[in-house]
Amino acid sequence: MVPTMMLVADSSRDAHRREALCDLADAVARRGEAPVVSSFGTSDELESAVASVDGPLVVVPAFLAGSDRVSAELLAGLDLDQRFDACATPPLGAVPSIVGSLARRLGQAGWRPGDGVVLAADGAFDQDERQQLTSVARMLSRRVQSPVQVGYLDAWAPSVGDAVERLRRRGQRRVCVASWQLVDGAGHERLRELDATAVTAPLWPAGVVVDTLLSQHRAATARLAA
Template sequence: MVPTMVLVADGSRDAHRRDALCGLAEAVVQRGEAPVRTAFGSHAELQATVESVQGPLVVVPAFLAGSDTASTELLSGLDISDRFDACATAPLGAVPSIVAKLAAQLRAAGWCPGDGVVLAADGGPDNDERRQVTDVARMLSRRVQSPVQVGYLNAWAPSVSDAVTRLRRNGHGRVAVATWQLVEGSDFDRLRDIGATTVTAPFGPSAVVIDTLLAQHRAATARLAA
């Protein structure tokens, strides 16, 4: 029996973000590899969704490590330790194929060699997620052969705005922001208002994201079967 994939993220902050998350889920459904349920609301909704699934399940975060504090907090409140047929995967992080996609998005958005680069993440309470963001910045730097600064929207320092300002003060007339988000929401609107030269769009339901989510589900399915 193929375990149900339960996609989890906080979609309660705005309707546009929730719609984007539903679009991501639909793209996963269209692959036809596993039954899919979604929990894009409150902790009570997440718990109810998990409890309603008959048979094995894999909880898969529909957000990137360090990209969504609210979703991290939502997932951390889920307890499935009493279920032998359930497990959860980690949020997508420093995955080479995803970082390669981010580098391609930078170039498509108009980044040129010599432009400053800021990796824009959310931040949050999880130090492992912070390490993941740092690793992504290092991998992206190697991809574009240029230093990459990290800026944060809602936690930690420096802020995205401060990182952009620092690069300009250091001689970069053009600064690109690489958006470390899976789907678009109000935070992306804030990035567009910072005044960077270019801002990449969130990944959305791109093939590399769907491939990676399904790979996580397959790996977790193998662990449940062991």
């Protein structure tokens, strides 16, 4: 029996973000690899959604490591210990295909060789997420052959705006922001307000996002079957 895939994120305060997440869930479901359900709300709604699924279950974060502190807290509060047939996967992080898609987004936004780059994240929920962000920045730097500075929207320093200005003080006239966001929403709107040369679009819609989420599900399915 193929485990149900439950995509999880918080969008309780952002209708535009919820719409984008639902679009992503529909795209995953259309692949036909597994039954797909979603929970894009509060912790109570997540617990209720999990309880409603009969049979094996794989919970897959519909957000990137370090991109969404609220969703990370939501997932961390989920207790699956009483279910032998259920597990959760970590959020997507330093995956080569995802970082490659982000590099392509930079080119589409107007990045040129030699431009400064800021990787814009929400703020790491834990040390593992922070390490993932460091790895993403290094991988992106190798792809664009330019140093990549990490900046944060919330909770951590430097802020994205400060990171942009820091690169400019170092002589970078053009500074582009690589948005470490899976879907559009209020966080991405804040990035558009920055005085940056260009800001990339969120990673979704891109087929690689669906591919990678399904890969997460397949790996977890194998662990459940072991």
